[in-house]
Amino acid sequence: xxxxxxxxxxxxxxxxxxxxxxxxxxxxxxxxxxxxxxxxxxxxxxxxxxxxxxxxxxxxxxxxxxxxxxxxxxxxxxxxxxxxxxxxxxxxxxxxxxxxxxxxxxxxxxxxxxxxxxxxxxxxxxxxxxxxxxxxxxxxxxxxxxxxxxxxxxxxxxxxxxxxxxxxxxxxxxxxxxxxxxxxxxxxxxxxxxxxxxxxxxxxxxxxxxxxxxxxxxxxxxxxxxxxxxxxxxxxxxxxxxxxxxxxxxxxxxxxxxxxxxxxxxxxxxxxxxxxxxxxxxxxxxxxxxxxxxxxxxxxxxxxxxxxxxxxxxxxxxxxxxxxxxxxxxxxxxxxxxxxxxxxxxxxxxxxxxxxxxxxxxxxxxxxxxxxxxxxxxxxxxxxxxxxxxxxxxxxxxxxxxxxxxxxxxxxxxxxxxxxxxxxxxxxxxxxxxxxxxxx
Amino acid sequence: xxxxxxxxxxxxxxxxxxxxxxxxxxxxxxxxxxxxxxxxxxxxxxxxxxxxxxxxxxxxxxxxxxxxxxxxxxxxxxxxxxxxxxxxxxxxxxxxxxxxxxxxxxxxxxxxxxxxxxxxxxxxxxxxxxxxxxxxxxxxxxxxxxxxxxxxxxxxxxxxxxxxxxxxxxxxxxxxxxxxxxxxxxxxxxxxxxxxxxxxxxxxxxxxxxxxxxxxxxxxxxxxxxxxxxxxxxxxxxxxxxxxxxxxxxxxxxxxxxxxxxxxxxxxxxxxxxxxxxxxxxxxxxxxxxxxxxxxxxxxxxxxxxxxxxxxxxxxxxxxxxxxxxxxxxxxxxxxxxxxxxxxxxxxxxxxxxxxxxxxxxxxxxxxxxxxxxxxxxxxxxxxxxxxxxxxxxxxxxxxxxxxxxxxxxxxxxxxxxxxxxxxxxxxx
Numbered sequence: 001x002x003x004x005x006x007x008x009x010x011x012x013x014x015x016x017x018x019x020x021x022x023x024x025x026x027x028x029x030x031x032x033x034x035x036x037x038x039x040x041x042x043x044x045x046x047x048x049x050x051x052x053x054x055x056x057x058x059x060x061x062x063x064x065x066x067x068x069x070x071x072x073x074x075x076x077x078x079x080x081x082x083x084x085x086x087x088x089x090x091x092x093x094x095x096x097x098x099x100x101x102x103x104x105x106x107x108x109x110x111x112x113x114x115x116x117x118x119x120x121x122x123x124x125x126x127x128x129x130x131x132x133x134x135x136x137x138x139x140x141x142x143x144x145x146x147x148x149x150x151x152x153x154x155x156x157x158x159x160x161x162x163x164x165x166x167x168x169x170x171x172x173x174x175x176x177x178x179x180x181x182x183x184x185x186x187x188x189x190x191x192x193x194x195x196x197x198x199x200x201x202x203x204x205x206x207x208x209x210x211x212x213x214x215x216x217x218x219x220x221x222x223x224x225x226x227x228x229x230x231x232x233x234x235x236x237x238x239x240x241x242x243x244x245x246x247x248x249x250x251x252x253x254x255x256x257x258x259x260x261x262x263x264x265x266x267x268x269x270x271x272x273x274x275x276x277x278x279x280x281x282x283x284x285x286x287x288x289x290x291x292x293x294x295x296x297x298x299x300x301x302x303x304x305x306x307x308x309x310x311x312x313x314x315x316x317x318x319x320x321x322x323x324x325x326x327x328x329x330x331x332x333x334x335x336x337x338x339x340x341x342x343x344x345x346x347x348x349x350x351x352x353x354x355x356x357x358x359x360x361x362x363x364x365x366x367x368x369x370x371x372x373x374x375x376x377x378x379x380x381x382x383x384x385x386x387x388x389x390x391x392x393x394x395x396x397x398x399x400x401x402x403x404x405x406x407x408x409x410x411x412x413x414x415x416x417x418x419x420x421x422x423x424x425x426x427x428x429x430x431x432x433x434x435x436x437x438x439x440x
Numbered sequence: 441x442x443x444x445x446x447x448x449x450x451x452x453x454x455x456x457x458x459x460x461x462x463x464x465x466x467x468x469x470x471x472x473x474x475x476x477x478x479x480x481x482x483x484x485x486x487x488x489x490x491x492x493x494x495x496x497x498x499x500x501x502x503x504x505x506x507x508x509x510x511x512x513x514x515x516x517x518x519x520x521x522x523x524x525x526x527x528x529x530x531x532x533x534x535x536x537x538x539x540x541x542x543x544x545x546x547x548x549x550x551x552x553x554x555x556x557x558x559x560x561x562x563x564x565x566x567x568x569x570x571x572x573x574x575x576x577x578x579x580x581x582x583x584x585x586x587x588x589x590x591x592x593x594x595x596x597x598x599x600x601x602x603x604x605x606x607x608x609x610x611x612x613x614x615x616x617x618x619x620x621x622x623x624x625x626x627x628x629x630x631x632x633x634x635x636x637x638x639x640x641x642x643x644x645x646x647x648x649x650x651x652x653x654x655x656x657x658x659x660x661x662x663x664x665x666x667x668x669x670x671x672x673x674x675x676x677x678x679x680x681x682x683x684x685x686x687x688x689x690x691x692x693x694x695x696x697x698x699x700x701x702x703x704x705x706x707x708x709x710x711x712x713x714x715x716x717x718x719x720x721x722x723x724x725x726x727x728x729x730x731x732x733x734x735x736x737x738x739x740x741x742x743x744x745x746x747x748x749x750x751x752x753x754x755x756x757x758x759x760x761x762x763x764x765x766x767x768x769x770x771x772x773x774x775x776x777x778x779x780x781x782x783x784x785x786x787x788x789x790x791x792x793x794x795x796x797x798x799x800x801x802x803x804x805x806x807x808x809x810x811x812x813x814x815x816x817x818x819x820x821x822x823x824x825x826x827x828x829x830x831x832x833x834x835x836x837x838x839x840x841x842x843x844x845x846x847x848x849x850x851x852x853x854x855x856x857x858x859x860x861x862x863x864x865x866x867x868x869x
Contacts, residue, residue, distance in 0.1 A: 020685045022619050024700055052615075054682050056651060061658045063651075063682070073656050121682040124650065126706065128613030132767035132819040133705030133735070135742060137622075137632065139759050144621035144697040148687050 011084050013155050013170055015055055017120025018148040019044050019178075026142035034186060041182040044149070047122065048174055055167070058117040060089040065123075066167045079164035083157050086116055120151055120174070153177050198440050210438040212289045231257035231283070232404050235396070235415040236380050242392045242417050247385035250358040251394065253365030256284040256380075258415070259295070260400040266298055269401055271319045274376035275301055276398030277369040278327045281378070281434055282335060284367055290437055291335050304333040323371045324430035331434055342431040347372065347423035354384035354391045364436045367396070372429030375399070379431075383417065392417045443565055443582050444596035445522075447481040448603045450775030454484055454803075458527055459573045465535075466527040467504050467542070469511055473518050473714050474563035475722075480714055481522060481567075482604050482776040485511065485803045499526070499538055501545060508546040509553065511801055513737045514781050516770075517711025517730025521546060523567030523582075532570040532579035536592060539568035540583060547585040555637075555644045555736050556729050567595060604712075604776045608665060610654060610723045611710035612679040614731045618643060618704075621697035629746045632701055636739055642686060644732040650683035652724040659720035665713055675778070679727055707734050708768055708815040712779055738765040738784060745786075764819035769794055770812040771804060780812065787818050 023040040025033055047053065055064045065071040070079040077085070153173040157166045198212075235258050241249045259279035261269045268275060275298050282295045296304070302318070305311040310329050322330075328339040344350055360368065361381055368379040381394035400414040409415050423429065451470075458466050468486040472479060487507050490500065508521050515521070524542045526535050543566045551558075564586040570579040581592035620639045622632060651658060654665070655677050711726035742765055766784035769791075773779045781802055783794050791808045798804045 018685045018687055024619075024621070024697070056682065061660075063653070063658065073653070073658070119684065121651065121684050123680055124615050124647070124683045125612040125680045126615060128706065128708055129815055129817050130613055130615075130706035131817045133616050133703050133707065133738070133765045134819045135739070135763045135765060136702045136704075137699065137761045137763075138701075139622075139699040141624065141696070141698055142700075143694055144700065145694050146621075148685070 010159070011087070011157050012115045013083070013118065013157060013166055014115055014153070015118040015120050015170055015174065016150070016152045019047070019120075019151055020146070021149050022144075022146040024138075024140075024142045024144050026140050037185060038182065041178065041185075045175065045178055048171070048178060052123040052126070054121045054123050055118045055170075056121055057086055057090065058119060059091045060086070062086055062089050064118075064163070064167060066171050070164045070167050072163060077163065080162050082159070083161045083163050083166040084159055086163070087114065090116070118170075149178075149181055151177060202440055210436075210440065212440050229257070230404060231259065231263075232406055232409070233257055233287075235406055235409050236394055238406065238410055239394075239416065241381075241394075242383045244383055244385040244388065244390045244392070246387040247383055247390060248358070249381060249383045250361035251381035252284070252361060252367050254284060255287045256280050256367055257287070257295075258396060258404075258409070259283065260398045260414070262401045264297070268298060268319070271321055272298060273398040274322045274324075274327060274369065274371055277367075277371075277376050277378040277396075278322075278330060280396060280398070281327070281331065281367050281369060285335050285337060285434075290337070290439075293334065296330070296334055300334070301330050304330045308333050321376075323376075324369060324432040327369045327371075327432045331432075337437065338435045340433040340435060342433060344372075344429040344431070346425065347427050347429060348420070348425040350393075350423050350429065351389070351391055351420040354382060354389065355386070357382040357393075358384050360433050364433065366434040366436055368434075369432040370429055371432075373424045373427035380415075391420055393419075393422065395422065442593050442595040443567075444478045444598065445481055445567060445580065446478055446603055447597060447599050448483065448776050449599050449601045451481055451484045452599045455525070455527065455571055456576065458486055459571065459576065463529075465499055467499055468525050469508055469521050469546075470523045470525055470567060470569060471511070471515065471519055472522050473520070473712070474522060474565070475714055475716065475718070476561065476563060477716070479522060479563070479565075479567070480603055482519070482779055483773055483802075484525060485801065488800050499542070501538075501542060504542055505545045505549050507801070509549050512550045513733075514783055514798075514801060516780065516782050517709065517726040517733075518713055519779065519781070521550060523569065525569040525571065527571045527573055529573050532572065532577075535570050536568070536581070539570065539581070540592065543568050543583050544585060544588075553736075553740075554729075554733070555641055556648060556732050559725060565593075568592070569597065604714075604779050606675065606715040607779065608675045608677065608713045608715065608718075608723075609710055609778065610665075610677045610679050610713065610727050611708065612681060612727065612731070613706050614647075614681060614709050615706050616643075616703055616735055619700060619702045621695065622699040622701060624696050624698045629743060633743045633747075636701060636703070636743070640732075640736055640739065644736075646683045646686060647681065647728050647732055650681045650728070652728070653680040653682070654678075654720060654723065656680070661721055663720045665718045665720045665723045677723075679724075681728070681731070703735075703739070703765075705765070705819055706816070707731065707738075709734055734768060741766060741784060767813075767816040767818045770815060771798055771806050771810060772812075773804070785813075785818075 021040060021044065023036050025036055027033065049067055051065065051068045053065070053067055055066060057063070061074060062077060063073050072079060072081075074089075077089075151174060153170060155166065155169045155173050157169075201207075233255055236251070241251075257280065259276040261272060261276065263276075266272070278301060279295050282291075282293075285291045286293065286295060299316060301322070302311070302316045305322070305326055306313055306315055308329055310326065324341055328341060331337040331339050342353070342356065344353065357368070357379070360366075370377050370379055376398065378396040378398065379393055380396050383392040383394070384390070395416060395418050397414045400409060402408060458468070466486055468484055470481050471483050471485065472481040474480075487500075487504050490503060504524065508524075512521050524539060524546060526539055526542075528535055547566055564584050565582040566585050568581050568583060571577070572579070578597050580595045580597040582595045583592060584590040618639050620635050622635060659665075709727060709731035711723060711730050713723055713726065742763055746763070764787045766786045766789075768782050769785050770780040770782045771794075773781060781798070781804070783797055785791070785794050791811065791813070794811065795806050795808060798806050
């Protein structure tokens with residue numbers, strides 16, 4: 001676990017790499033199996049502690065042997081060099097050479113912590129002469145286990161840490177991770193589930209018992225890693241939130257992706273707005289780790305409605321609109337998520353729903369789909385003053401047809417704060433408020 | 441624009457000798473290194489005479505190809521069979537078809553055995569040389585072996601002295617550590633061969649994609665290999681290879697096996713580089729190929745031995761067997777210093793068997809004292825019976841049902857482990 005202080009622009013060292021786990025189990029006795037597995041882990045430990053263990057800095061010629069007195073190549077870097085100086089050796093897109101960046105081109109320091117990525121490798125060569133290989137054949141009916149342990153460790157370094165300090169820390173983290181992996185493997189022979197393990201972690205870190213911090217999807221997203229799907233995440237984060245007298249801002253919790261018209265090569269301009277709002281909601285459940293299912297397509301949404309009997313078979317492939325009730329049905333069918341429906345007979349009434357909306361964002365924190373008149377939108381938050389009754393709504397508009405350009409989307413208000421006059425004052429509205437499952 | 445072959449003077453002398461020695465046709469191989477601009481022929485060797493070839497005029501195509509295959513195993517990195525020569529009393533054009541057939545057959549056989557994948561920048565032209573016994577005139581053509589329909593293209597054949605005198609050498613001592621399961625019902629040497637080959641292919645890919653350091657530094661892609669034509673500059677370099685362990689597909693976590701084969705030890709690998717401004721990545725490519733070849737060759741040689749003595753293996757019924765791979769011995773080419781060829785010596789062979797093979801295959805007269813046996817030490821056979829290892833205790837076989845359950849539970853545990861521990865890693869997928 002790494003504690004990050006958002007105001008400090010420190011550096012994080014991250015090492016990733018596979019370790020081959022291979023062993024033969026020729027007995028079904030649990031004790032003997034434990035022995036073999038422990039022995040295999042011991043071999044991996046000695047590999048990681050050996051002089052053949054090497055860490056290479058990605059996109060650079062810097063290579064470190066952490067167990068050889070922290071030996072570094074190129075020669076200009078020594079174990080006593082400041083660890084942060086490694087940044088200067090990392091190639092960016094601007095330059096081709098593998099050498100040091102010229103001092104004129106110092107990069108701007110961003111406020112987020114920067115990450116130095118390292119790969120875990122093994123040196124396969126040694127000084128000879130060594131003895132020629134031996135081939136050993138064993139004939140024994142057994143079970144052969146082979147898998148890859150995906151090592152992934154992180155340490156935080158300060159600006160005064162030398163390479164020697166930093167890498168000693170990193171190697172400790174790596175060894176520790178290997179130990180944890182061994183514990184988990186041996187535990188699972190008995191057949192415990194990951195849920196138990198997550199419970200233990202929640203207790204250890206004193207985390208609330210109803211938010212899935214430790215599910216895989218909630219892994220920390222490193223800043224220099226792109227989201228491979230191309231969707232924008234949480235565009236609302238760049239907005240300035242309104243300040244109302246005695247007002248507070250209540251926002252969606254967690255991460256969602258922005259789904260809107262024309263994405264995924266689907267031309268749903270004019271009819272797909274509720275579908276897109278539903279996709280945004282589904283993305284929230286996926287990214288918080290409640291479901292593993294990918295965000296459903298228009299067809300999948302339509303099929304789900306046919307499956308629950310809400311629509312006829314001809315609905316699939318059509319361009320028919322859906323409303324909040326359908327959204328609720330699909331969330332239930334595909335994601336097993338229940339939702340509350342809020343009905344407003346006139347748009348003007350929405351202004352009085354501040355308290356309920358605020359409560360929703362406090363306790364559930366999920367995006368809300370609102371449909372009425374001829375339009376559907378997603379409500380991501382509300383700014384509400386209990387005393388004055390002033391209210392603003394943070395709206396994510398699925399009617400946008402452009403590219404994933406954060407600037408345009410926020411400047412033009414496709415994601416933005418709207419006042420009560422945003423709603424059609426005479427039309428009736430239905431809101432679908434998805435309920436967050438209280439699990440870890 | 442044809443290719444040009446720069447040929448060591450000694451080769452001219454050798455070909456002349458062959459002209460004088462025998463009547464009839466004499467075939468042989470031309471050995472050296474190719475580069476995009478020109479090719480270097482550093483030595484030549486005649487096809488070892490057999491009873492048939494001594495008798496008549498005919499060319500034993502199969503024997504020429506087999507000879508080439510065996511010679512190719514005796515060449516360290518950077519040296520390869522560049523082509524074929526033939527000495528006859530006839531006109532050059534009469535032999536062209538034969539030469540073409542030989543060149544293609546040789547190349548096809550050798551490349552069918554290689555475990556590494558061909559690279560874009562590999563030269564695919566091979567040379568066919570005809571020498572007229574009476575006039576000593578040389579007729580040189582090349583064929584592009586990648587193109588089955590290629591025609592003969594003219595090429596230059598120039599003799600020069602000291603072709604290899606400034607050639608560089610890069611070497612390393614590479615560790616090998618493999619563990620391969622054998623399928624439940626098939627543990628015979630043939631299947632062992634198949635399993636090992638597959639493992640070796642995977643290992644070859646690991647080596648190919650590994651990071652190569654020369655003299656402790658990672659050189660840029662286009663950097664020149666240090667050394668070259670300058671005099672008094674050190675010409676031997678040590679390389680280090682860093683590899684990333686392999687990714688294992690989750691589907692194959694657990695399987696039943698009837699046994700396993702392990703290969704552990706180290707090999708000395710080396711590659712020679714021409715002195716015409718070679719690139720660092722050429723050194724890396726040649727060295728890695730040599731590393732893969734030397735391991736594959738030795739495994740092949742061992743398995744060939746085992747297959748022929750299969751009867752012996754079956755009857756012994758031992759649960760555990762150990763075999764030492766032969767170790768590598770180098771022999772300098774007197775006329776093409778500093779280059780060496782190599783051979784493999786099994787632990788039960790004497791050094792004179794090596795010198796005999798060198799004479800037969802490469803027509804080299806070497807004394808025991810010429811040989812360099814210090815690059816690798818022979819493997820020590822620590823063969824012992826099963827009793828020693830505690831985990832190899834014979835356990836009373838439990839009911840098959842329980843067997844499967846534990847196996848599956850174990851697999852699930854390990855798979856869960858892999859996925860649980862990959863919380864950060866698999867996010868990218």
